[in-house]
Amino acid sequence: MTTSIHLDPGLDPRQLAPVLAQFGRLHLPGVFDPGSAVAIAQALAAPQVPWIKTWRTLGASLDGSLEAFDSLTPENRAAFDAEMKAAARGGFCFLFDAWRVSKDIEAGQRRGGALEPIEAVYDFLNSETFLTFIRRITGETREIFCDAMASRYRPGDFLAAHDDAVSGQRRLWAYVLNFTPGWRADWGGVLNFLDEDGHVAEGYSPVFNALNLFSIPTPHAVSYVAPYAPSPRLSITGWVRAR
Numbered sequence: 001m002t003t004s005i006h007l008d009p010g011l012d013p014r015q016l017a018p019v020l021a022q023f024g025r026l027h028l029p030g031v032f033d034p035g036s037a038v039a040i041a042q043a044l045a046a047p048q049v050p051w052i053k054t055w056r057t058l059g060a061s062l063d064g065s066l067e068a069f070d071s072l073t074p075e076n077r078a079a080f081d082a083e084m085k086a087a088a089r090g091g092f093c094f095l096f097d098a099w100r101v102s103k104d105i106e107a108g109q110r111r112g113g114a115l116e117p118i119e120a121v122y123d124f125l126n127s128e129t130f131l132t133f134i135r136r137i138t139g140e141t142r143e144i145f146c147d148a149m150a151s152r153y154r155p156g157d158f159l160a161a162h163d164d165a166v167s168g169q170r171r172l173w174a175y176v177l178n179f180t181p182g183w184r185a186d187w188g189g190v191l192n193f194l195d196e197d198g199h200v201a202e203g204y205s206p207v208f209n210a211l212n213l214f215s216i217p218t219p220h221a222v223s224y225v226a227p228y229a230p231s232p233r234l235s236i237t238g239w240v241r242a243r
């Protein structure tokens with residue numbers, strides 16, 4: 001079965017474009033039809049998702065086996081946590097689970113089955129329907145495409161302040177699609193936008209079936225997920241890029 005994804009037909013690019021132009025960001029709840037959103041959420045929660053752990057402490061960004069990370073000895077985990085604690089006080093650090101969907105698909109690997117709805121999101125994000133929607137709300141005229149990564153933030157996961165600009169990547173806009181039912185902002189995992197004075201200018205809670213879109217560069221961070229968050233924060237995220 002293939003998942004057919006549709007944007008909410010009530011979304012009007014003519015209303016959204018001026019908001020995006022004014023603020024450089026947009027939060028759109030109810031972006032997909034409810035049936036697709038539920039199918040995507042179920043896929044993200046499925047045990048088949050090939051999550052890896054991705055992190056950055058003092059040095060380069062690193063990927064590793066999730067099983068290995070989750071079964072570190074208490075001594076090795078304590079050493080990792082101590083390194084993160086020292087690094088995250090001032091540096092750009094992060095810790096979360098990832099599946100680099102577009103990397104796999106572009107390399108010819110489609111997994112299908114329980115994961116098909118997630119791969120269908122990648123296809124939808126690169127369909128004329130979605131790219132035209134993006135062009136209409138952003139005014140972008142260049143040829144664009146979207147990459148995609150599934151992300152999962154569990155208690156203790158976070159993404160420190162950064163602005164998404166990476167030379168050579170031609171990232172124009174960042175997008176985040178959230179698929180955790182019933183998330184509460186006080187569990188953490190909030191996408192915070194930071195102003196020049198270091199304040200949180202605005203925070204987007206990962207509302208189920210919402211699209212967050214913002215221009216690059218924009219300083220932002222995902223707040224630390226609290227130990228008492230009862231479920232993981234599940235998203236599909238990436239960048240609208242110029243070819």
Ligand SMILES: O=C(O)CCC(=O)C(=O)O
Nearest residue numbers: 159164176191222235237
């Ligand atoms: O998950 C989010 O809300 C934002 C993720 C993000 O900023 C990133 O992956 O660069």
Ligand SMILES: [Fe+2]
Nearest residue numbers: 162163164174
């Ligand atoms: Fe980011």
